Amino acid sequence: MTTSVTIVGAGLGGLTLARVLHVHGIPAAVYEAEPSPASRAQGGLLDIHDYNGQLAVEAAGLTAEFRSLVLEGRQELRLLARDGTVLFKQPDDGNGGRPEVHRGELRQMLIDSLPEGTVHWGHKVSGVRALGGGYEVAFANGSKVTADLLVGADGAWSKVRPLLSSAKPEYTGTGFVETFLYDSDRRFPAAAEAVGGGMLLALAPGHGITAHRERNGTLHAYVGLVRPLEWFDSIDFGDPAAATARIAAEYEGWSTALTALITESDTAPVFRPHYGLPIGHQWERVPGVTLVGDAAHLAPPNGEGANLAMLDGAELGNALAAHPDDVEAALAEYEQAMFPRGAETAAEGAHLQQQMFGPDAPQGLVAEFVAGT
Known part of the structure; x- marks a missing residue:
């Protein structure tokens, strides 16, 4: 394949694509808005599944490196009622198919696997337009590049998506507030x-607390509420104490072991609203451009977003390698598999959100967990 690939976005999907292309000897350039790999925190733990994310890791030739990042024992799952009663517990017996790794470390693994200079940092896209037989990508720093083959791996608010679709993310009705407790075993047993x-x-x-145990006793929590955006907008997150008190008030009467994940946070609460594209979002084939990850099939958190993004990148890379003389055939093959996969996962995620926050919570989810064991 002689056509180089221009990738917008150095998240997990774009980087996996770049790595799989590199494995096959296909040149790629990645343009990322962030000024450096360490310019901001990269989120918490991800469970990488054996039926999608791990397949992408294998396609990238990075299985050994991936295994070195796994945090042992983190596949344990607990489901609690608001009073702290344990309703379901699934231990980590070492045989689970969803090992946990830190998103930032996984991203750095992919960056380190690419030739130096593949990722162009500090390139925030200001506009994209069709230009002759290709595309022009303009950046906020004043520079521009032209691309014969353009891939949007630029997330929820993709600047590449409008070339293919008029769809825009919509608020799903639920927001998370992110908190951290450090050294929890000693300070907050x-x-x-x-x-x-x-x-x-x-x-x-209407309520839900999700938390992970990270390294060194760090508890990383997402405190969820079903509320309109206007309700969250009325909270001054610039005043951490007031914002914490407002969120904690919604959890009045809950076990103090759980509300401590709100009130004792060592960091200021950060609001994370949930947006999604229409379930089944797709487009007609447009020459020379496609999307991966959230740019293609954004959905509320369901444990699959990172996995799907990586699988998208790997499958697109493999398709391009399999059709070096017919880029359009490669893109069509990739999209024909990606569309139904994204739709199915988004529908499953919508069901999960209903089980987590709907009127039957938590009993409906308990029943599903029990049935699956």
């Missing part, structure tokens, strides 16, 4: 015990 060795879900209608 009740909260540490509630979370356990892996992942915690504590649920009630």
Whole structure:
């Protein structure tokens, strides 16, 4: 394949694509808005599944490197009621298919696997337009590049997506507030015990706390509420104490071991609204351009977003390698598999959100977990 690939976005999907292309000897350039790999925190733990994310890791030839990042024991799962009662517990017996790794470390693994200079940092896209037989990408720093083959790996608010689709993300009705408790085993033993060795879900209608145990006793929590955007907008997150008190008030009457994940945070609360594209979002084939990851099939958190982005990148890379003289055939093959996969996962995620935050929470989810064991 002689056509180089221009990738917008150095998230997991774009980087996996670049790596798989590199494995096959296909040149690629990645343009990323962030000024450096370490310019901001990269989120918490990800469970990388054996049926999608790990397949992408294998296609990238990075299985050994990936295994070195796995945090052992973190596949334990606990589901609690609001009073702290354990309703379901699944231990980590070492045979699970969803090992946990830190998103930032996984991203750095992919960056380190690419030739130096592949990722162009500090290139925030200001506009994209069709130009002759290709595309022009303009950046906020005043520079421009032209691309014969353009891939949007630029997330929810993709600047590449409008070349293919008029769809825009819409708020789903639920928002998370992100918190961290450090050195929890010593400082907050009740909260540490509630979370356990892996992942915690504590649920009630319209409410939900998700937390992971990270390294060194760090508890990383997402405190969820079903509320309109206007309700969250009324909270001054610039005043951490006031914002914390407002969120904690919504969890009045819950176990203090759980509310400590709100009130004792060592960091200011950060609002994370949930947006999604229409389930089944797709487009007609447009020559020389496609999307991967959230740019293609954004959905509320369901444990699959990073996995799907990586699989998208790997499958697109493999398709291009398999059709070096017919880029359009490669793009069509990739999209024909990606569209139904994204639709199915988004529908499953919508069902999960209903089970987590709907009127039957947490009993509906408990029943599903029990049925799956």
